[in-house]
Amino acid sequence: MHFYSAAEYTDMVLLYGEYCQNSALTPRTYRERCGATRVCPISLRTIKGAVQRIRENQRIVPNTDEGVAPRHHPPSFEQRVLDHFDRNPICSLDNLNSLVSKFLFCCTLSNESKAVPTITLPAANRHAARVQRCHSSKGSRYVV
Incomplete structure (x- = not known):
């Protein structure tokens, strides 16, 4: 995989605009x-x-x-994660992988948890994410 310089990206963007x-x-x-x-660029x-x-x-x-x-997940993916936690408020995030078929996190959340747990992403990504529990009309929800 080739990494482009800022000048190369700039030329690509200018051509993209030039050709409408x-x-x-x-x-x-x-x-x-x-x-x-x-x-x-290949694609x-x-x-x-x-x-x-x-x-x-x-x-x-x-x-x-x-x-x-960094990985960016579509809104439908995030909604599937939230729906999973609505159905299973106490659940291991490792079990979530089978549902969404993507490697996500390595930790366990519990419904009684008062603190906002920190989630560790894969070592190759090393970007930090947080899960927050918020209360809605449906009950507790986890926001990734």
Whole structure:
């Protein structure tokens, strides 16, 4: 996996805008203009990721820890996690893996827990996340 510099990401984003966000034309044009001197993006996801980071007012170069970009989960994934904890208020997060088929966390939550537990993510990711219990009309919910 190649990591691009800020200048390379900037050129990708400028071409994406220049060609009116044309998904097919942007990578091809980037290869034609910069292919001899730079590694060209394999997929449009690289360019769209840079555009999204700019829209979210983040760094154009993604934060990586040991070469692994942080994971972003879709809202449907988060909803499945919350629904699981609604059905099973006392549950091991290791058991949650079988439901969502993704490696998540390594700790155990209990319904009587007053403190906000810290969750340890995989060593390759090393990004910290927290689970907060909040009260709604349905009862206690855990927010990841």
